[in-house]
């Protein structure tokens with residue numbers, strides 16, 4: 001019997017597959033199915049900062065005044081009905097999910113500023129969340145805003161949430177920070193117990209006939225795993241913070257690669273939307289088969305084995321390899337053309 005257990009955010013998990021934040025976990029029935037299929041934890045869908053702001057009485061009153069100054073907020077914030085759950089229903093659902101499931105339930109708070117909404121982390125903790133995942137998606141369009149300011153804002157947010165709760169906090173990060181190792185170290189100092197690599201952005205597409213800019217959501221493909229593996233492998237072993245990989249995890253091979261890079265857990269969303277919740281069980285069976293064949297007795301034996309810290313040749317992780325990859329490709333093409 002291979003030991004698939006892992007530790008993430010101080011939680012003892014029976015295996016490495018966690019369901020990442022997705023509307024699939026919006027019913028208790030689905031959460032049960034995820035647990036039965038072998039998920040070791042479930043991250044609920046997000047409660048959004050904007051939604052909480054809208055729900056706050058003060059903002060509500062300001063909005064109903066219909067003044068000029070709030071015209072912008074009215075246009076920018078989606079309607080109440082666009083959100084999946086209200087704050088109250090989110091807490092109620094979290095409580096129910098927690099009481100019926102034998103695996104940890106992580107709540108997800110989605111926001112970018114350290115405003116008063118951070119106090120909701122406390123409500124989430126009281127409703128029974130085993131941990132909180134902070135999705136810190138922020139999009140900068142202001143040329144006057146520096147990357148240092150954005151990082152400071154993020155650190156203040158994480159600090160505020162970590163101070164408010166006792167449950168562990170993980171931070172779901174954007175892939176586009178200039179110095180991820182530095183930021184990860186600062187997040188650890190701010191109290192985060194884990195980082196999730198990475199948030200996936202949903203850029204709008206253009207309709208060139210109607211000249212409209214339209215929101216799009218495509219499910220991921222396994223190729224999206226590569227930047228996550230790369231960064232997990234670079235960060236592993238340097239910090240006292242757990243790494244979760246979210247993005248492009250579809251198969252047993254993807255999970256194994258994630259663990260070899262240094263992740264404590266790998267998360268799945270798109271694969272479950274495409275193949276169904278029971279896909280988790282098939283991936284675990286494939287993993288067990290592979291691990292037996294290669295005579296592993298536990299997952300922990302392989303954690304970080306392909307990380308930058310443990311591979312004998314670190315050049316594939318460095319700039320030299322980037323140049324080598326590009327030049328060898330054009331060489332091969334030239335040879336094929338002749």
Ligand SMILES: Cc1cc2nc3c(=O)[nH]c(=O)nc-3n(C[C@H](O)[C@H](O)[C@H](O)COP(=O)(O)O)c2cc1C
Nearest residue numbers: 020021022045046135200220246247248268269270
């Ligand atoms: C339909 C859908 C809804 C999602 N909603 C959320 C959300 O509310 N909060 C969040 O942090 N991530 C959300 N995500 C992102 C996923 O949690 C995950 O990070 C991303 O899809 C990459 O993983 P994947 O390649 O396994 O899909 C959503 C993804 C999908 C497909």
